[in-house]
Every structure is written in C-alpha cells, then in structure tokens.
Amino acid sequence: MVSRRFLLSGLAATVVAASPDPAVRIYAAMTFRPVLERVLQAYRDAGGSAVAAYAPTPVLIRQLAGGALADILLTADPAWMDEAVRQKLVQPLTRSDLLRNELVLAAAAGSPTVGTITSGFALAGLLAGGRLAMCDPEHDPAGRYGKQSLQSLGFWPMVEGNIAIAESSLAAVVLVDHGEAKAAVCFKTDLHGDERAVAAGVFPPDSHAPIVYPVALASTARGKNAAAALAFLRSVESLRIFADFGYLPAA
Incomplete structure (x- = not known):
C-alpha cells in the first residue's frame, strides 16, 4: 500500500506504460495522485501510455506559463482553470468539469x-x-x-x-x-x-462554492493520443474508479 507520507510528496512523475508513441503528459493537482494512479493503471491495461506529474494547481499553472509541455491539465479549482484559459494554456473548447467532491x-x-x-x-x-x-x-x-x-x-x-x-x-x-x-x-x-x-x-x-474539478487539453497537446487519454478520463471505467475513492460525477 502506498503510504500517506508518500502521497504528500511534491511534484512527481509516473510513467505508466512504454509505447512507441510519446507518452501523454498529464499535469494534475496533487490531491488526485492516489486515484489517478489507479486510473492510469487501467489506461495502461487498455494499451495506453501516459506520464502523470503532480503538484499544487498554482504550481502547475506557473510551469505551463513558463513553457513546460503538457497534454492534459486536471485542476483542483475552477478559478485556476479560468486562469489557464486566460493565459491560453489550455484549449477552452475541450474544458469540462470531470468530478465533484464533498x-x-x-x-x-x-x-x-x-x-x-x-x-x-x-x-x-x-x-x-x-x-x-x-x-x-x-x-x-x-x-x-x-x-x-x-x-x-x-x-x-x-x-x-x-x-x-x-x-x-x-x-x-x-x-x-x-x-x-x-x-x-x-x-x-x-x-x-x-x-x-x-x-x-x-x-x-x-x-460553500461548488467543489468541481475541471479538465482540459493543454495548448501544447499532441495529436490523437492526448484526445484519447482525455476521453479515457471521462469514461465510465475511469469514473467508476474515481467513485471508489469517494469522488462524485460532475453532472
């Protein structure tokens, strides 16, 4: 079992599968690390390839604004996704609320x-x-x-x-x-x-304000692999895993 101290560590990357195609780069808020590891395991089992990097959402936004490359951004706060849209760090038409919390x-x-x-x-x-x-x-x-x-x-x-x-x-x-x-x-x-x-x-x-977690393709997203990974995050299989950890569907 992954220790809770490990879950509190800072920015970390996890390669979930080897593939001839470039691994999809997911920037995710640190709070998602436990559940997203499970989701990415399922993605690997389905033949996908991804790298997940975790940090507080403001840190992720700063990194993207500084030129870091990513395919998907999953934030812990709608306001920070708004900021990512304002700075043209994501593709706004791909944005949606993925999950809710209590x-x-x-x-x-x-x-x-x-x-x-x-x-x-x-x-x-x-x-x-x-x-x-x-x-x-x-x-x-x-x-x-x-x-x-x-x-x-x-x-x-x-x-x-x-x-x-x-x-x-x-x-x-x-x-x-x-x-x-x-x-x-x-x-x-x-x-x-x-x-x-x-x-x-x-x-x-x-x-309190609604607790929703937006996701979107980054402006630097590469091709169909990024779109496929985003679709997997929104899939019934992924949402079932998220639910096992206590997350609620956004709709």
Whole structure:
C-alpha cells in the first residue's frame, strides 16, 4: 500500500506504460495522485501510455506559463482553470468539469458522527480547546471552501484564532491522525483508506462554492493520443474508479 507520507510528496512523475508513441503528459493537482494512479493503471491495461506529474494547481499553472509541455491539465479549482484559459494554456473548447467532491469535518476514529453539519453542531465540544487543521484560505481551494462553510454556519469567529494551517487538505487529515489537531476541514476523498480518522459530518453544499474539478487539453497537446487519454478520463471505467475513492460525477 502506498503510504500517506508518500502521497504528500511534491511534484512527481509516473510513467505508466512504454509505447512507441510519446507518452501523454498529464499535469494534475496533487490531491488526485492516489486515484489517478489507479486510473492510469487501467489506461495502461487498455494499451495506453501516459506520464502523470503532480503538484499544487498554482504550481502547475506557473510551469505551463513558463513553457513546460503538457497534454492534459486536471485542476483542483475552477478559478485556476479560468486562469489557464486566460493565459491560453489550455484549449477552452475541450474544458469540462470531470468530478465533484464533498467538504467534510474529519475527526479521530470513534468520534461521534452526524450527517449534515448545521449551526447547532457541537464543534467546540469536538475541538475541546484543541486546534482545527485546514488549508490556508488565502491560497488553497480547500481552505477557501472551509472558511466559507465555517463563516456560513457561524463557526469562524470561534476557530480562526486556533487553526493549524496545513499544506494540503490531506496533510490536515494527517495532523488529526497524529493527534496534532482535534479535527480537520478536508475533502471526503482525503479520508479514503484512512483508518484513524472519520468524517464527523458533511458541510452543507450551499455553505460553500461548488467543489468541481475541471479538465482540459493543454495548448501544447499532441495529436490523437492526448484526445484519447482525455476521453479515457471521462469514461465510465475511469469514473467508476474515481467513485471508489469517494469522488462524485460532475453532472
């Protein structure tokens, strides 16, 4: 099993198949690494060839703007895909929303759970004076969604002075795993395979902006192989794998 520390590593590339044709180059937000490895394994089994590079979406955009070559861009934030369109780094007519996600409050395994978090949720009791882990709302989509929900439900004034900033939402869950935070605001998919944390509740979808993940062909995409790989990402087979990790279809 791939360790969670490995999943938190920075930019990494994985060659999924050898082929006489150039491997399709996929630039993907770091959050997709666990599931995309499975998807690319299925692509390899189908005879495809691809290289996946992972980093925070802003880093990927900077690299593309600096001349890096890619065939497909999969982002964790519509706003950054908008920026990629603005800078002409992707082919806008190929853009679509591939997946959706849910925002949850993670807590140590065994903690009481509810369905949907409301303004009456006993967050203070759950934290018990400990820290709430989350991404930086100024620089990370997960942090931005989290702050929106906490503000909408009236919890922000209570927690803003006692937040543990994590480099990613998965890293926020790791802080809960290690007992360094009492709870974490994260994506539902960040809890996949984690036996030390559970979703204490789900933030209402109307308490934050929609969590959707756009994908598009890059402006530097090469030929039919790139289009075929993009079609595979959108296929029923791929969406089934994404669903196994907790992702929801975009439509």
